[in-house]
Each structure stands twice: as C-alpha cells, then as structure tokens.
Amino acid sequence: MGEVVDGERGSGRAALGRTLRFLREKAGKTLAQLAAETSYDKSYLFRLEKGERLSKRAVMEDLDTYYDSGDLLVRLWKDTQREVIKDKYKAYMELEATARILWMFQLRVPGLLQTEDYARTVLSGLSRAQTTADNGEEFEEQVAARMGRQELLHRQPAPSVRVIMDVGAVRRPVRPASAAVDHPRRQALLSRPGHRAPRGPLPPRRQCGGVPTGVGGGGVGREQGRTRGRGGR
Structure with a gap:
C-alpha cells in the first residue's frame, strides 16, 4: 500500500482512497470489472480512489459488503466527514x-x-x-x-x-x-x-x-x- 493518493483535502480522504484501491487490487479486480459488478460508474470509483470525491455512507456499505471488509470503509468514511466541516x-x-x-x-x-x-x-x-x-x-x-x-x-x-x-x-x-x-x-x-x-x-x-x-x-x-x-x- 505504498501508492500515493492525489487527494489534497486531508489525510482521512487519502487513507480512504488508498484503502479502496488496496482492497480492489487484493480482490484482483480492475476498475472496469468493479464498476460492472457493483453498478457504480467507473469514473466515480476512480475518483474515490484518487481522493477527489467523497461518497455517501451507502456506497461505503456496498463496497464493504463487496470486499467482505466488515465496516472498515464505513469507519474511514466517518473520519473523512469531519474534514469537510x-x-x-x-x-x-x-x-x-x-x-x-x-x-x-x-x-x-x-x-x-x-x-x-x-x-x-x-x-x-x-x-x-x-x-x-x-x-x-x-x-x-x-x-x-x-x-x-x-x-x-x-x-x-x-x-x-x-x-x-x-x-x-x-x-x-x-x-x-x-x-x-x-x-x-x-x-x-x-x-x-x-x-x-x-x-x-x-x-x-x-x-x-x-x-x-x-x-x-x-x-x-x-x-x-x-x-x-x-x-x-
């Protein structure tokens, strides 16, 4: 997980982006495959991983379920919410x-x-x-x-x-x-x-x-x- 996330608005968003990319690569999925299997737009998923967008909680819940990662993404998402206040x-x-x-x-x-x-x-x-x-x-x-x-x-x-x-x-x-x-x-x-x-x-x-x-x-x-x-x- 040494890759750099481009999000410039806070470490919480960067950590979430790194985790999203790590989980996807660990699952052996490309962005195109992930988009097809989750019904989320490929460019939207890409921007989440780059730290350029913040999602709604429901998106993180869906991806936690997809990756079988418990509530990891939801917990990271909660941290990012504080950064936009x-x-x-x-x-x-x-x-x-x-x-x-x-x-x-x-x-x-x-x-x-x-x-x-x-x-x-x-x-x-x-x-x-x-x-x-x-x-x-x-x-x-x-x-x-x-x-x-x-x-x-x-x-x-x-x-x-x-x-x-x-x-x-x-x-x-x-x-x-x-x-x-x-x-x-x-x-x-x-x-x-x-x-x-x-x-x-x-x-x-x-x-x-x-x-x-x-x-x-x-x-x-x-x-x-x-x-x-x-x-x-």
Whole structure:
C-alpha cells in the first residue's frame, strides 16, 4: 500500500482512497470489472480512489459488503466527514459527536433532524452562490457531512435529545416542496425508545433581538457538564 493518493483535502480522504484501491487490487479486480459488478460508474470509483470525491455512507456499505471488509470503509468514511466541516463549526461538531445530552432551540429544523432535500435547500441558501461545476462537489460534500451527523442518533447508548423549534419551522415555505413534506416522516422515524416523539408546534413567539432566520441557540452536554452555544447548525 505504498501508492500515493492525489487527494489534497486531508489525510482521512487519502487513507480512504488508498484503502479502496488496496482492497480492489487484493480482490484482483480492475476498475472496469468493479464498476460492472457493483453498478457504480467507473469514473466515480476512480475518483474515490484518487481522493477527489467523497461518497455517501451507502456506497461505503456496498463496497464493504463487496470486499467482505466488515465496516472498515464505513469507519474511514466517518473520519473523512469531519474534514469537510467548516472550521467555525468544528468545535461544536466534536462536542455533538460525543454528547450524551443535546438540547436545542432553532428557528429552523435543526441539522441533526433534516432530510437530505431540506439540508440541500438550506445549505444552498446559506452559500448564496449558484452551484457550478467548480463548487458543486464541495456543496455535495457539505450535504453528505450534514446527513452523516445523524449517525449519533443510532449509536448505543443513544443520546438524550430535546428539540424546540419555532412555529415558523413548520409554517415557513421550503422549496422544493418535498423538502418540507418529508420532515414529519423523518421525525417520526427518529422517534424511538430513547427519543421523545415530536410534539405539535408551540404558540408563536416574538423573535427578540433581531435574530435572523435560521439562527438559534443550542446546547450539548456530557455527564460532567453542559455547553451552550448559538448558531444555525
């Protein structure tokens, strides 16, 4: 495994790319054969190995199954997700990933509970930039990283999560329409033993202090303490 991976955005991505190539060569497969047997595009697989793309978790699960590598690729993929998080959010994300208690107040659906369509809509609005060939991949990585945060909701033991959303989160129009329609279904799926079921919207409250849409307070805590912060996460 002495080959060099061209990914320049972090060691996690490079390690994942090297591992993908190593497993393929160990299996005696060419990229063309792998593409034919997994139904993934050859150029896409090539770019994963070169560290030029980040996949979704489902792709790594499929390849783990194909190579019979347990959850090796999924674990490496989780490491790469941290590398695409913007610096100003990294400290919060590190706390969130290990928190046992999370309390949040948000004016929008919090990132931890967003569907992919909703996350895509919100992130495209925050960037205020049209998606182009140059920034499209970075945008997709941000979406994948946000969806990857939901892994913590399925760990054992599961964290205690309490979310209060402003009534505007369910009344404010979201485009595409599917982004809003899917949310009741997503919140119901996340309501299982260890999580409180979503309640109906609270009475409208006055927004004080000129807080812009999409920015709210939140807190994460461990057994020894609790940290509170603000931000549209």
